Amino acid sequence: MNCKTIKKRFLTDYVEGNLELDQKTLVEDHLANCLQCREHFGEIQRIASLLKSYTVADPGEVFWDGLTSKIYSRVNKKKPAQKKPWEILQEWMTWKRLVYTATPVLLILLLLFPAHHFYQSHFSELTSQENVLTVEEIGNEFLLIDEYLIQMPANQLEKFVQKMAWLILSPEVLAWPEYFDGLGLGTDEEIFQMRKQNLDLLAKRLHEV
Amino acid sequence: MNDLILVEKFKGGDRTAFKELVLKYQKEIYFLACRMVFNKEDAADVVQETFVQVFRKIHQFRSASTFKTWLYRVAINRCKNFLRVLKKNRELAPIENYAVTDPKDSQLDLLLKNERVDLIGETIEKLPKKQKAVLILRTYHELSYKEIAEIVGGSVNSAKVNFYHAIENIKRLVGK
Numbered sequence: 402m403n404c405k406t407i408k409k410r411f412l413t414d415y416v417e418g419n420l421e422l423d424q425k426t427l428v429e430d431h432l433a434n435c436l437q438c439r440e441h442f443g444e445i446q447r448i449a450s451l452l453k454s455y456t457v458a459d460p461g462e463v464f465w466d467g468l469t470s471k472i473y474s475r476v477n478k479k480k481p482a483q484k485k486p487w488e489i490l491q492e493w494m495t496w497k498r499l500v501y502t503a504t505p506v507l508l509i510l511l512l513l514f515p516a517h518h519f520y521q522s523h524f525s526e527l528t529s530q531e532n533v534l535t536v537e538e539i540g541n542e543f544l545l546i547d548e549y550l551i552q553m554p555a556n557q558l559e560k561f562v563q564k565m566a567w568l569i570l571s572p573e574v575l576a577w578p579e580y581f582d583g584l585g586l587g588t589d590e591e592i593f594q595m596r597k598q599n600l601d602l603l604a605k606r607l608h609e610v
Numbered sequence: 611m612n613d614l615i616l617v618e619k620f621k622g623g624d625r626t627a628f629k630e631l632v633l634k635y636q637k638e639i640y641f642l643a644c645r646m647v648f649n650k651e652d653a654a655d656v657v658q659e660t661f662v663q664v665f666r667k668i669h670q671f672r673s674a675s676t677f678k679t680w681l682y683r684v685a686i687n688r689c690k691n692f693l694r695v696l697k698k699n700r701e702l703a704p705i706e707n708y709a710v711t712d713p714k715d716s717q718l719d720l721l722l723k724n725e726r727v728d729l730i731g732e733t734i735e736k737l738p739k740k741q742k743a744v745l746i747l748r749t750y751h752e753l754s755y756k757e758i759a760e761i762v763g764g765s766v767n768s769a770k771v772n773f774y775h776a777i778e779n780i781k782r783l784v785g786k
Contacts, residue, residue, distance in 0.1 A: 413774050452749050455730040457644045472658050476665040
């Protein structure tokens with residue numbers, strides 16, 4: 402057993418007489434052969450006796466009675482006013498607790514951010530397309546339908562017209578120039594004429610069919 | 611009467627049981643506080659605060675340890691709180707600031723010869739809080755290391771190591 406182990410683990414217990422017989426023998430064997438530890442042991446013994454000499458004087462019965470009375474009077478008082486929530490929070494909020502609380506919150510935020518980003522990039526565009534159709538987009542759709550119908554192969558066009566012509570050619574649809582507002586394609590009248598022209602072309606093709 | 615019986619009575623609303631506990635332990639707690647805070651008036655305040663705390667928090671005592679150990683833990687915590695507030699007002703020189711010098715036997719002998727026991731109190735005051743608590747509980751209250759570990763927290767070995775370091779630090783400080 403080396404000096405460090407003797408000093409740290411056994412010497413104070415040895416001074417206090419707390420060691421088992423086998424440990425006590427080990428320490429005594431070491432002390433018999435090690436001058437440095439023997440001196441150290443002597444110093445610890447002297448410090449232990451020096452410490453014992455530091456006594457606190459008994460303040461006397463009057464003091465004890467007074468102390469007891471003070472304790473009773475304090476516990477008999479009403480409880481102090483309820484602490485304010487921020488005071489409780491201040492007491493509670495030690496650095497250790499702050500770290501323990503903030504860590505999971507940060508982790509959740511770190512997980513939520515990519516999830517939100519993924520949602521934004523994949524779904525929000527679709528959602529806005531489905532739910533918020535602008536006047537401009539509606540106008541565009543009409544023009545595209547017209548164009549598409551004009552170019553459609555004859556056999557397909559015939560089938561389509563059988564099912565959908567009531568919508569495309571109905572006077573109500575023809576009279577919807579307001580949907581073309583904001584397209585920058587011209588005045589209402591011009592747009593109306595353009596659409597009518599398209600539908601005339603379509604009617605001509607239908608006639609050909 | 612047994613502490614646990616008194617505690618159970620007190621928990622049941624019997625205030626005379628609390629009085630008995632105060633009378634039984636107030637001296638021990640006062641002497642502990644005197645050495646911890648190194649001032650008699652402050653020690654008396656700490657004793658009052660300790661028992662007020664016991665009165666209010668007795669329902670938190672679960673008999674996992676003895677009442678005495680629990681009471682000492684409350685008292686040590688009150689002392690630490692007190693010292694924390696005190697430190698804000700007057701900064702104590704930390705122990706690391708003292709030069710590491712081995713005491714010569716003659717200086718120690720002189721100290722003993724002159725019976726400068728007041729110096730011991732001042733030296734204990736300069737120890738780090740945990741070492742101070744362990745040293746006082748072991749030397750003056752003769753508690754076992756197991757009890758000390760329960761009071762100050764940590765293992766039995768850590769209590770022993772703290773005691774050893776406290777002795778070493780005192781050796782350095784009185785030799786200065």
